[in-house]
Amino acid sequence: MGGWKLETGRFALMVAFPVAAFWLFNQPSLFKVFVSKKCLLILQHHTQHHYISIKMKGYKVPDSREGDAAIARWKEQLLAQKRKEEYEHFLREQMAFEEARRLREQQVA
Structure with a gap:
């Protein structure tokens, strides 16, 4: 070497x-x-x-404004669905935290 x-x-x-x-x-x-x-x-x-x-x-280049608008609407729908799912998940977590807090308070009392 x-x-x-x-x-x-x-x-x-x-x-x-x-x-x-x-x-x-x-x-x-x-x-x-x-x-x-x-x-x-x-x-x-x-x-x-x-x-x-x-x-x-x-x-001539084809006009794609309709397709662009459709894609924009689809993206908005996806984002709205995602926001809805995230909010539902957040609410479920909050409900679980509240339930756990209630159980702790019942055990202490």
Whole structure:
């Protein structure tokens, strides 16, 4: 097995590698070179296949206000049901505490 020097070197390498990789891949010059090339390739691909945009020209996003309102009502119903159940649970606990208090008072008297 290696000694403390080997472990220290290994730890330094394990810390330095991600830091160096982060520094290297976040250089603006590298970003401009590689990303601009990729963007050009993507743009060329889209101009060759522009028929997709022609097909989608008449597409309209469906109106989802009714569905959103229905979901909001459903959420409110769930919250109301949860509040009701929690309140019922609270009342049951209070009744149990009152019953226990009455029993203690009867035992003392």
